Amino acid sequence: MRILVNGASREVRAADLSAALEELGYGGAVIATAVNGEFVPAAERGAARLAEDDELEVLASMQGG
């Protein structure tokens, strides 16, 4: 299915967020995720089903003031 990942259109086969992150190459990364504007805690990623056109944000630590 096609979803948006950090604003870019991507094709993923995985049906849940945890598997999708692996598929997208985020395995092992320290990240935080939100789907359609809602925070999805790491512990709930396996249970979070993805749907066509979902908007996924994958964030990590960055410099900031």
Next chain:
Amino acid sequence: MLKLYEAQLTSRLLLGTARYPSPAILTAAVRASGAQVVTVSLRRESAGERAGQGFWSIVQNWVRDLGVRVLPNTAGCHSVKEAVTTAHMGREVFNTSWVKLEVIGEDDTLQPDVFGLAEAARILCAEGFAVFPYTTEDLIVAERLLEAGCRVLMPWGSPIGSGRGLNNLFGLKALRARYPEVPLVVDAGIGVPSHAAQALELGFDAVLINTAVSQARDPIAMAGAFAQAVIAGRAAYRAGPMEPRELAAPSTPLIGQAFLP
């Protein structure tokens, strides 16, 4: 000793980590500043570059080697929902309940949306976050933030990154006088060490600096200069500064002066 929530700190300089020329200079500046609290942020991570993973390991080195505490911000958030969601994500990534809460109202001044700020603070305090709200010198906003559960306030000096120093001295003094027991950290707009010293001399508990260090020609030297300024300012405050006068008062006594027509 500075107490911010549960942290007992000896340094009154908090340091932001943005806009440095390189990670090496940033690390050296953190070290030179003596800061025990550094702000960090969250941004989109690319699976290929994994820049965030690199920065995360740098931050972990600081925590291990320098004992710094991490203060994630909600920079760039304009709505309550954005700020609250970002705070949740920051808590998970950085494993801390501390959050520097920014709800931005306008992009030229980057001033807080004080209404959204108070609402987001209320939500996050109720969820157990230790909220450090980036606010103005407005007394009523301060009252709402404290009512919401904030135990620290971070009033701006002047707009973020402007380097203009303490813009509204009257307002800042009024805030300090109104809440003598609340830790107040001047955050935003400090440009040179004398601004930081001034804030400490006025009785503010600490300052948060970013651009003034990161955009200096020599950030490491500037970080050291700020460290000294904060120590001087605090010592001056404790020493009880003289009262200013309108007119001159001679310092050398007149008695015993020679008559030399």
